[in-house]
Amino acid sequence: MSPNADRSRRFFRFPWRSPTRIREDVDDELRFHLDMRTAELVAGGMSEVAARREATREFGDVEFTRRYCRRLDEGNERRTRRGEWLTDARQDLAQSLRVLRRSPGFLAIALITIALGVGANSAIFTVVRGVLLRPLPFDHPERLVSVYENNVSEHAARSQLAAADYVDYRRDQSTLTDIGIVGYTGLAYQGSSDPVALRGLRFSANVFSILGVRPMLGRTFAPDEDKPGKTAVVVLSYATWRGVFGGDSGVVGRTVQMSGTPTVIIGVMPPGFTFGGDEQFWAPFDMQWQLDDVNRSRKFHNMVGVARLRTGATLAGAQSDLLTIAHRNERAFPASNTGHLVNVVALHSAFVGDSRPALLVLAAAALCVLLIACANLANLLFSRTLARQRELAVRVALGAGRGRLVRQLLTESLVLAGLGGMAGSAIGWAGTRALLSVAPDALPPVSKVSVDPIVVAFALAVSLGSGVLFGLVPAWTGARTDAERTLRETSRAVAGRRADRLRRLLVAGQTALTLVLLVGAGLLVRSLDRLQHVALGFDPANVLVTEIALTSNAYDTRPRIARFYESLFERLRAAPQVRVVGATTTVPLRGSWTSGLHIEGEPVPNGPLPSIGYSAVNDDYFRALSIPLRRGRGFIPQDAPGISPRAVVLNDEAVRRFWAGRDPIGARLQLGPDPKGPPYVVVGIVGDVRQDGFDAQPRPIAYTSYRQEGQSYMILLTKTTGDPLGLLATFRAAVREIDRTLPITGVTTMEQVAGNSLARRRFSMLLLSIFAAVSLVLAVVGTYGVMAYTVSARTPELGVRIALGATTSNVLGLVVRQSMTTSALGIGIGVIAAVLLAKAIRGLLYGVEPTDVTTFIAVIMLLLGASILAAFVPARRATHIDPIEALRRD
Amino acid sequence: MPPAIELLQGTVDVLILRTLAWEPMHGYAISRWIRERSDGVLTIEGAALYQALHRLERKRWVAPSWGVSDNNRRAKFYQLTVDGRRQLRAETTSWRTYADAVTRVLAPA
Numbered sequence: 001m002s003p004n005a006d007r008s009r010r011f012f013r014f015p016w017r018s019p020t021r022i023r024e025d026v027d028d029e030l031r032f033h034l035d036m037r038t039a040e041l042v043a044g045g046m047s048e049v050a051a052r053r054e055a056t057r058e059f060g061d062v063e064f065t066r067r068y069c070r071r072l073d074e075g076n077e078r079r080t081r082r083g084e085w086l087t088d089a090r091q092d093l094a095q096s097l098r099v100l101r102r103s104p105g106f107l108a109i110a111l112i113t114i115a116l117g118v119g120a121n122s123a124i125f126t127v128v129r130g131v132l133l134r135p136l137p138f139d140h141p142e143r144l145v146s147v148y149e150n151n152v153s154e155h156a157a158r159s160q161l162a163a164a165d166y167v168d169y170r171r172d173q174s175t176l177t178d179i180g181i182v183g184y185t186g187l188a189y190q191g192s193s194d195p196v197a198l199r200g201l202r203f204s205a206n207v208f209s210i211l212g213v214r215p216m217l218g219r220t221f222a223p224d225e226d227k228p229g230k231t232a233v234v235v236l237s238y239a240t241w242r243g244v245f246g247g248d249s250g251v252v253g254r255t256v257q258m259s260g261t262p263t264v265i266i267g268v269m270p271p272g273f274t275f276g277g278d279e280q281f282w283a284p285f286d287m288q289w290q291l292d293d294v295n296r297s298r299k300f301h302n303m304v305g306v307a308r309l310r311t312g313a314t315l316a317g318a319q320s321d322l323l324t325i326a327h328r329n330e331r332a333f334p335a336s337n338t339g340h341l342v343n344v345v346a347l348h349s350a351f352v353g354d355s356r357p358a359l360l361v362l363a364a365a366a367l368c369v370l371l372i373a374c375a376n377l378a379n380l381l382f383s384r385t386l387a388r389q390r391e392l393a394v395r396v397a398l399g400a401g402r403g404r405l406v407r408q409l410l411t412e413s414l415v416l417a418g419l420g421g422m423a424g425s426a427i428g429w430a431g432t433r434a435l436l437s438v439a440p441d442a443l444p445p446v447s448k449v450s451v452d453p454i455v456v457a458f459a460l461a462v463s464l465g466s467g468v469l470f471g472l473v474p475a476w477t478g479a480r481t482d483a484e485r486t487l488r489e490t491s492r493a494v495a496g497r498r499a500d501r502l503r504r505l506l507v508a509g510q511t512a513l514t515l516v517l518l519v520g521a522g523l524l525v526r527s528l529d530r531l532q533h534v535a536l537g538f539d540p541a542n543v544l545v546t547e548i549a550l551t552s553n554a555y556d557t558r559p560r561i562a563r564f565y566e567s568l569f570e571r572l573r574a575a576p577q578v579r580v581v582g583a584t585t586t587v588p589l590r591g592s593w594t595s596g597l598h599i600e601g602e603p604v605p606n607g608p609l610p611s612i613g614y615s616a617v618n619d620d621y622f623r624a625l626s627i628p629l630r631r632g633r634g635f636i637p638q639d640a641p642g643i644s645p646r647a648v649v650l651n652d653e654a655v656r657r658f659w660a661g662r663d664p665i666g667a668r669l670q671l672g673p674d675p676k677g678p679p680y681v682v683v684g685i686v687g688d689v690r691q692d693g694f695d696a697q698p699r700p701i702a703y704t705s706y707r708q709e710g711q712s713y714m715i716l717l718t719k720t721t722g723d724p725l726g727l728l729a730t731f732r733a734a735v736r737e738i739d740r741t742l743p744i745t746g747v748t749t750m751e752q753v754a755g756n757s758l759a760r761r762r763f764s765m766l767l768l769s770i771f772a773a774v775s776l777v778l779a780v781v782g783t784y785g786v787m788a789y790t791v792s793a794r795t796p797e798l799g800v801r802i803a804l805g806a807t808t809s810n811v812l813g814l815v816v817r818q819s820m821t822t823s824a825l826g827i828g829i830g831v832i833a834a835v836l837l838a839k840a841i842r843g844l845l846y847g848v849e850p851t852d853v854t855t856f857i858a859v860i861m862l863l864l865g866a867s868i869l870a871a872f873v874p875a876r877r878a879t880h881i882d883p884i885e886a887l888r889r890d
Numbered sequence: 891m892p893p894a895i896e897l898l899q900g901t902v903d904v905l906i907l908r909t910l911a912w913e914p915m916h917g918y919a920i921s922r923w924i925r926e927r928s929d930g931v932l933t934i935e936g937a938a939l940y941q942a943l944h945r946l947e948r949k950r951w952v953a954p955s956w957g958v959s960d961n962n963r964r965a966k967f968y969q970l971t972v973d974g975r976r977q978l979r980a981e982t983t984s985w986r987t988y989a990d991a992v993t994r995v996l997a998p999a
C-alpha cells in the first residue's frame with residue numbers, strides 16, 4: 001500500500017457504514033483472530049476443541065470487547081460523516097463563491113431579484129406581525145372578548161350597548177367570568193401652565209381585573225368606585241405620567257383640578273398598556289344616571305362590553321348565551337330593543353378591526369412576488385446550469401456522484417439566497433419604515449410594528465426556503481448530466497425538450513401571477529380614483545378644525561354655553577384671514593351620531609323609532625363648508641335657547657326617506673328616544689354630505705341649533721382666506737381671552753380629515769401597486785431570459801432558415817410567436833385565477849366590480865405588450881445571425 | 891521461556907504503533923509480531939489489543955482497510971497514519987527517557 005493511503009482516502013472514500021455493517025465488521029474481525037489462534041494451537045498439537053477453548057481464554061472478555069469496539073466505531077462513524085459533511089460544505093461554499101464571482105452580472109441580477117422578493121415579504125411580515133400576530137398586552141388575551149350590540153335594522157354589527165341591557169347581560173350570563181364596560185371621555189387638566197386636554201376611557205371598576213393588569217404605581221379602581229357620589233379619581237397612562245406630570249411618583253394620591261373637579265390620581269399604568277387606542281387616562285364609568293332615566297336606560301347606547309370567557313367556554317357559547325338574553329329583552333321591551341341583539345367578538349379582532357382583510361391580501365401579494373422571483377431565479381440558474389454542462393460533465397467523469405453535484409449546485413443557490421436575503425432584510429427594514437411614514441393612520445393604534453429577531457429569522461427562513469425552491473429543479477437537472485454524451489458533443493444544444501417545457505411553464509406561471517397582482521392593483525387604483533371623485537357634498541378647502549369642550553361647571557346652562565361660543569365666534573370673525581366660523585358636533589367624513597325620529601301626526605311604531613343622523617351646528621356651519629341650502633332657511637340668532645318648537649334643518653336624504661316627495665317645511669317632529677319629547681319644526685333643507693366616510697352613502701341627517709340643544713362639546717370649522725393652520729395662534733389667543741382654563745384639541749384641517757379617511761385604502765393601493773410593478777419587471781426579465789436562451793440555442797436552425805431565404809420579418813415573427821404562445825398560456829391561467837381570486841378583495845373595492853372588464857383588458861394589454869417587448873430584443877438578435885457563422889459552429 | 895508479562899494500556903498503544911511502523915497488519919499478526927519480537931516476554935490479551943486498535947482508529951492514528959489474509963480470509967488491516975507516526979515518535983522518546991530513568995534508579999549503586 002502507498003504510504004499516503006490515509007490521504008488518498010479522502011478522495012476515494014469508503015461508503016458510509018450502517019450500524020448493522022459495523023456489527024458485522026467487528027464480529028468478523030474478532031472471529032478471524034480467534035480462528036487464527038485456534039489454528040495455530042491445533043498446529044502445535046492441541047485438539048480442535050481444546051485449542052478453541054484456550055484461544056478464547058487467552059483472548060479475555062470477548063463479549064465486552066465486541067460491545068466496546070462496536071460503540072467506538074459507531075461514534076467514529078458519526079464523527080466522520082459530520083467531518084466529511086463539513087469539509088464538503090466548505091468546499092462547496094468556496095467553489096460557489098468562486099463561480100459566482102466569475103459572473104458578476106448574473107450575481108447582481110440574482111441578488112436584486114431575491115432581495116426584492118424577500119424584502120417585500122419581510123416588510124409585510126413585520127406589519128402583519130405587529131398588527132395581527134402580536135398578542136395583546138393582557139393576561140391570557142385569547143380568552144378576552146368584546147361585547148357589542150348588533151343593531152340589525154342599521155346593519156351595524158358593532159354598535160354600542162345600552163346601560164340596562166348591559167346590566168342584564170352581566171347578571172344573567174353563564175359563560176363569562178365578568179363583563180365590564182368601556183366608554184370614551186375627555187378631561188382638561190389645569191396645571192400651572194396652559195390647560196392640557198386629555199383623551200381617556202371610562203372603565204367600569206371591574207375592567208382592570210378582567211384584563212388581568214396591574215398598575216405600575218398606586219392602585220386601580222376599588223370595586224364600587226364607579227358608583228355615584230364617590231370622589232373623582234383617575235389612573236394615568238405611563239406616557240401621560242411622564243409627559244404631563246414629569247414622571248413624579250409623588251403624584252399618586254395627589255388631588256388635581258380636572259375640568260374644574262378636584263380629582264385624585266390613584267395610579268399609573270405600566271408603559272405599553274393601552275386598551276386599543278392612545279388614551280391618556282382611565283376614569284370610572286358611572287352609568288347610574290342612565291339607568292335612572294327611563295328614556296335612556298335602554299335607548300342611549302354609549303358603552304362597549306369587555307369580558308373574559310370562563311374556563312371551558314367558547315366564543316360561540318358566549319354569543320349564544322348572551323343572545324338568549326337579548327331575545328328575551330327584545331320580547332320584554334319591544335319599543336327599545338326590537339332588532340337590538342348582541343355580538344360577541346374576540347377582543348383582538350375588535351382592536352384590529354377591518355385592517356385584517358387588507359393585510360392578508362397584501363401578505364398574499366408579497367408571497368406572489370416571492371414566487372415570481374423564485375421562478376425567475378430557477379430560470380436563470382437553469383440557463384447557467386445548461387451553459388455549465390461541460391464543467392459538470394468533467395466532474396462526473398472525475399467521479400462526483402449525482403448527490404454530490406446536486407449539493408454543489410444547491411449550495412450555490414443557498415449562497416445566492418443568503419446574500420440576497422441579507423439585502424432583502426435591509427430592503428424590508430427600510431420598506432417598513434417607509435410604509436409607516438407614508439401611512440401613519442393606516443394601521444390600528446394598538447399595533448406595535450417593529451423589526452425584531454423574529455422578523456429577521458423570518459426573512460432568513462424565507463430566503464433559504466426560496467433558495468431550495470429555486471435551486472432544486474435546476475440542480476437536479478444539472479446533475480442528470482450525461483457526462484459521456486456532453487463531452488463528446490460539440491453543440492451546446494443539449495437542452496432537451498423536457499427542460500425547455502419546464503422553463504416555459506415557469507415563465508407562464510410568472511405571467512399568470514403577475515396578471516393576478518396587476519388586476520388586484522388595478523382594481524384598487526380604480527376604487528381609489530372613484531372615491532377621490534366622489535361628490536363630498538361640501539368644500540374641504542381652507543378649513544381649520546379645532547375642538548373645544550366646555551367640561552367645567554362654569555358652563556352648566558344653555559345660555560352660558562351659547563354666551564361662550566358666540567363671543568368666541570365674534571372674536572374670530574374679527575380676524576382678517578377668517579371668512580366664516582362654523583361649528584358642529586359631528587365633522588363630515590368622521591361618522592355621525594344617531595337619534596330616534598318621530599314625525600307628529602304619524603303613529604308611534606311598535607318597535608324602535610326610525611333612526612336619523614343627528615348634528616348640532618351653529619348658524620354659519622352650512623356656509624363654512626359651502627353646503628348648499630335647498631329650501632327654507634338655515635339657523636339664525638332668533639333660534640335661541642328656550643324657544644319652542646326648536647328649529648331643525650333636514651338634508652335631502654332625510655326628505656327622500658321620510659317625506660317621500662311631500663314638502664317637510666313646517667312639519668313638526670321629535671328627536672331622541674322619546675316620541676313625546678320636546679317638539680321641533682322643520683325650517684330648511686340642505687344638500688347631502690358624506691358624513692360617514694368617502695365610501696358610505698349619505699344618510700338622513702337632522703341638523704339642530706347648538707344653542708337650543710345646549711351642546712357643550714363643539715368642533716369649530718373656520719374657513720380662512722389662506723393656510724388654515726396659520727390661524728392657530730390667533731385662535732388660541734381668542735380662546736384664552738375668554739377662558740384661560742380651556743384646552744384646544746383635535747387641531748387639523750378639513751383637507752387632512754379627507755386625506756386620513758382614505759389613508760388605509762391608499763396604503764393598500766400603494767403597496768399592491770408596488771408589488772405588481774416589481775412582478776411585472778421580474779416577469780419581463782424572465783421572459784427575456786428564456787427567449788434569449790432559446791434564440792442562442794436555435795442559432796444553427798435560424799441560420800439555416802436565413803440561408804434558405806427567410807426574411808427579417810419571418811425570423812422576427814418566428815421568435816416573437818414562440819414567446820407569445822408562452823405568454824398567452826400564462827395570461828389565460830392568470831385571467832382564470834384573477835376572476836376566482838378577485839372576489840376575495842371585494843371588500844376593499846369601491847364602485848368597481850371584482851371582474852371589472854376595463855381593468856382586465858388594460859392589464860392583459862399591458863402584459864402582452866411587455867412580453868412582446870421582452871421577446872423583441874432576442875428576436876432582433878436572431879435576425880442578425882450570420883448563416884455561415886451559425887452553421888460553422890455546429 | 892520467561893513468564894509472560896501483562897501490559898498496561900498506554901504501553902499496549904505504543905507497542906501497536908511501533909508494530910505498524912513496519913507495514914499494515916491485521917490484529918492477529920500484530921499480536922504474533924509483538925510476542926515473537928519480545929521472545930515471548932510480552933503478550934497482549936486479545937481483548938486489550940482490539941480495544942486499543944479501535945481506540946487508535948478513533949484517534950485517527952491508525953487507518954483501517956479490509957484486505958485478504960495469507961490464508962485467503964477477509965481481514966481488517968491497520969495502517970499507521972501520519973498522525974500516528976508522529977505520535978509514535980513522541981511516545982518512543984518519552985518511553986526511552988522513562989526507561990533510562992527507571993534503569994538508573996534500579997541499577998546497583
